Amino acid sequence: MHDLPKSLMEPWKLSLTAAVKTHRLALDNVRKLGEQQLDMMRASMDLGFARLRAAAEIRDAQDLLAFQSGQIEAAMSLSEKLIADGKALADLGDGILAECGRLTEDVIGQPALPLPAQSPRKAA
Numbered sequence: 328m329h330d331l332p333k334s335l336m337e338p339w340k341l342s343l344t345a346a347v348k349t350h351r352l353a354l355d356n357v358r359k360l361g362e363q364q365l366d367m368m369r370a371s372m373d374l375g376f377a378r379l380r381a382a383a384e385i386r387d388a389q390d391l392l393a394f395q396s397g398q399i400e401a402a403m404s405l406s407e408k409l410i411a412d413g414k415a416l417a418d419l420g421d422g423i424l425a426e427c428g429r430l431t432e433d434v435i436g437q438p439a440l441p442l443p444a445q446s447p448r449k450a451a
Contacts, residue, residue: 341434345430345433345434348430348433348434349430352423352426352427352430356419356423356426359419360419363412363415363416363419367412370408371405374401374404374405377401378397378398378401381394381397382394
């Protein structure tokens with residue numbers, strides 16, 4: 328392999344380093360997001376199958392009443408889980424944004440400008 332003169336590679340060194348760091352950051356965060364989504368899906372499937380098993384066990388009116396109260400508990404549990412998952416996703420997004428800001432600061436030598444606050448979206 329030919330050795331390129333140092334003077335030719337020097338201008339590209341910072342760009343290549345930034346590109347490598349950016350790709351590593353992207354891969355790491357895609358992996359984190361994928362793991363989080365798989366965990367959410369697994370928990371939802373477990374809840375769904377548990378409720379299907381409970382429905383399959385209904386034999387009389389008393390079982391039906393117990394199943395209905397279990398459905399209410401499952402719905403409440405699911406809503407709490409969705410809120411927690413939403414917060415976890417928001418935290419992941421905040422972490423990604425902070426990491427990107429640090430990477431930008433490393434590359435250009437100054438802090439990244441904060442994103443402007445977005446106004447709430449109106450329902451369609």
